[in-house]
Amino acid sequence: MKNSMIRLGALAGVAFTLAAFPAFADITIGVTIPTTGPGAALGIPLKNSVDLWPTEIAGEKVKVIVLDDAGDPSLATTNARRFANDDKADVIVGTALVPGAIAVAGVAAEVGVPHLAPSPLPPPVAKGWSFVLPQNAELVSRHLFAKMKADGVKTLGYIGFSDSYGNQWVDQFKKLGAEYGLKMVAEERFARPDTSVAGQVLKVVAARPDAVFIGASGTGAALPQLGLRERGFTGPIYQTIGAVTFDFLRIAGKSANNTVFASGPVMVAEDQPDSSETKAEGLAYVTAYEGKYGAGTRTQFGSHMQDAMIILKKAVPVALAKAKPGTKEFRDALRDAIENGGPFPVTHGVFQFSPSDHYGLDDRGIVLLTAKDGKFNLIK
Template identity: 45%
Template sequence: MSYRVLRRAMVAGAIALAFPLAASAQVKVGVTVSSTGPAASLGIPERDTVSLLPTEVAGEKVVYVVLDDATDTTQAVRNTRKLVTEDNVDVVLGTSATPGSLAMIDVVAENQVPMISVAANASIIEPMEGARKWVFKTPQNDLLMAEGLAATMEKQGVKTLGFIGFNDAYGDGWLDVMRKAAEAKGISVVSAERYNRNDTSVTGQILKLLASKPDAVLIGAAGTPVALPQRELKNRGFAGQIYHTHGSANNDVLRVCGRDCEGIILPSGPLLVVDQLPDDHPAKVSAKAYQTVYEGKYGAGTTNTFGGHMWDAGQLVVAAIPVALESGAKPGTVEFRQALRDAIEAVTDLSASQGVFNMTETDHSGLDERARVMVKVVDGKWTYQPDL
């Protein structure tokens, strides 16, 4: 083949590649979740939920690029950088755990890509300034849940509280907000112990905790690693009430923990007990819709609250896309990403699986008390407790 013929072929190939891309603008959603590693019980249902999200919105094709960060903060950052610089996504969803989500913030901000985290800690979106203006999240803020716990503790006569939680940002955040919420109810946090997500023993921490003789204990952890201190407390004969955060609100916890989880109390999003909610609960219809779609694909009883957080992130994107398109900006551009960020921030009265979202310039969580119910494990099942 002559140089001239080869050059013509190369030019023709380049044109053939360029024109379909220009003619088929599409909204690209990047996703990084922890579908392996210690947070896998969170990340797997989040990953599985992505396949249920719409592939066309307002006449535009929507595609999803899903990566696993293995509950590793460095990998979460690496995934995020790939999604925004190589895949040119318009929005990032994830990740499952707080440390990874916090580490992703600078990457999305420097590339001006909106991010919706599915991790809980309020530090992901607070203080709402600088890089965080690009970041939103769907799980309930820790303080909202801690206030519900403190009110329940007060009703149950708790005066002293022990704490054991993750030795990371999740545990830090929960210890901080629980101290504030407890003190407001006249409850003292008398001891605080920490452990790592992949630890295999917490015997030393539990012995120190029990030495302070608390009326009750709060486990500030998430996913199946919560079973480790729960079992140790039971094995050591602790007779007080054991509370958990909403990070324990999934069926995998019950599966791993078994009988040792009987009687635990925690705050949760309404999705966890959707079938037990009164018909007038503002999130019931939306939560039921997600349950129907998820269990239609994955089987009866498989609905998971963490998958619900990803579903809600998807609903925020679906609500924002038409508004962003009205600006005239095209998917794949800086202008569209800015318009999408602005549209997410303007979402109001969006009923989703975990509550009703009302985003503002200063609140990128947007949830209120309607996103919180109290539940208790009774006979191995989550039960709605409206009187707690």
């Protein structure tokens, strides 16, 4: 009887000891993206790509929580706070539109959670806990401005979004344009929900620029494209990386022919040489995505989610060697593993982050495309 009581007491002590230690959660990833609203054309491919993510990383189960932010920065903030405070997320991914991504970055910095941004954060925000998955504006701009110079362009008209996405291209022009012999003779803006840009187009055409630079994304980039051709502008048009979607080609139709686009290499993964460091991951993503959603459905926005997972699959094992998911120590270790664990060959280039560079991509992350008859073609 006495021995039985001793054994029961020992078991109770073990149970108490085990209860005193927290039960560590799975690796939790919070994803905020616009699956409704003006950013849905960007957000839906992101969500579709999340559906391709593995259920485990390094033997640990992955819990993914996806919330719609409808393209609203305040809702993106609310989602990020929920991930951090309620779900104890180990990493936050989001969101598709720059204003919302800036808001998420603020939360990530405040609470100390690694943040992978699938939209181009401006330099003052791309630091600390936030890492940028798209190509940065300077890298994109240099490739486009160099092409403009090679094409003999001297004067440029600009039409872009009236938000931080549109602002960054004007900022880059002011910083770099003179270096490439370019002068901006007209600058017009429009809001993402606008259904007409006729007034802006008329003002740009009246300035008689050699070429027009459009700083917009998704299907919204087709509005000025169509308007310029309808108003008889026959000069070259240059589009940013945000316009490179098959939906853009469908909406813009023949007006897109011969336009020059900056793009991530995933959009022409099959056309890359075998020596390209991005070809294998690009083809793997395209095969998986279009195998599920149909031919011609790939977007470079969706592939940012693939790149996020490629980075996490390499960084998580490093962090697991130091701490368990669900803890501050794990989040700290994961941030450090992302910042110092490269190179990460992905669909969009080769990331090499550092304490002073949270963009991480170089010239391997940009290709120039043109459009003809509803297809993107690599400019050799």
